Amino acid sequence: MYRLIHNLSPLDRERLVAHFLTLDEEDRRLRFGGALPDDMIRDYVNAIDFQRDRLFAAFDTRFDIIAVAHVGLVDGKAEIGLSVLRGYRREGLAVRLIQRAQKSATAHGCKQLWIHFMCDNAAMGALVRKLGMTVKASLGEADALLDLPDASPVAVGVTLYEERLDALLGVWRQWLPHAA
Numbered sequence: 565m566y567r568l569i570h571n572l573s574p575l576d577r578e579r580l581v582a583h584f585l586t587l588d589e590e591d592r593r594l595r596f597g598g599a600l601p602d603d604m605i606r607d608y609v610n611a612i613d614f615q616r617d618r619l620f621a622a623f624d625t626r627f628d629i630i631a632v633a634h635v636g637l638v639d640g641k642a643e644i645g646l647s648v649l650r651g652y653r654r655e656g657l658a659v660r661l662i663q664r665a666q667k668s669a670t671a672h673g674c675k676q677l678w679i680h681f682m683c684d685n686a687a688m689g690a691l692v693r694k695l696g697m698t699v700k701a702s703l704g705e706a707d708a709l710l711d712l713p714d715a716s717p718v719a720v721g722v723t724l725y726e727e728r729l730d731a732l733l734g735v736w737r738q739w740l741p742h743a744a
């Protein structure tokens with residue numbers, strides 16, 4: 565099933581909390597570098613700065629989040645944190661989230677994509693190598709890096725338009741029930 569990728573807004577915080585709470589201990593370790601307890605997950609989501617960062621997600625038919633990328637835009641770098649729920653893996657969602665993050669980061673003037681992950685995360689290791697990212701590993705942790713090209717004015721316009729459109733859809737989503 566082809567799923568659209570949406571840009572999230574602060575109105576989606578409850579949906580984000582519900583998504584991260586669904587991750588089991590091992591997935592939380594791989595995603596956050598430690599098996600965060602529920603209250604720290606809530607703190608993490610409450611602290612997300614939607615003005616600075618971008619969050620992209622895919623939904624199921626009940627508009628619960630099944631996959632999400634948190635893209636931190638800092639100092640010309642875009643750092644991506646990813647999670648895809650177990651029942652939806654190997655459908656290419658992580659790759660599509662990274663591609664969307666890449667487009668957005670380029671349009672916002674970033675020069676490099678960066679994904680930090682644990683060396684024992686075989687799925688991430690295979691994924692970033694498939695995307696042609698350069699991997700540097702040290703002391704059980706790894707950084708995958710990809711240099712970004714300059715954005716064309718058309719690409720910037722299209723990306724910013726998509727973000728505006730998604731903001732409108734985000735308002736509409738609040739009227740729908742979800743799992744949180």
Ligand SMILES: CC(C)(COP(=O)(O)OP(=O)(O)OC[C@H]1O[C@@H](n2cnc3c(N)ncnc32)[C@H](O)[C@@H]1OP(=O)(O)O)[C@@H](O)C(=O)NCCC(=O)NCCS
Binds near residue numbers: 648655660679680687
């Ligand atoms: C890592 C993760 C995000 C991958 O999500 P996904 O949507 O299943 O990944 P994709 O379907 O886009 O996979 C793309 C490619 O990555 C590689 N890959 C993904 N999962 C893999 C696995 N379990 N084993 C080996 N290769 C894997 C494959 O090359 C795959 O392409 P293919 O399916 O055509 O062979 C997901 O497993 C996850 O959420 N894990 C827990 C949290 C985490 O590890 N986050 C990353 C730290 S930021």
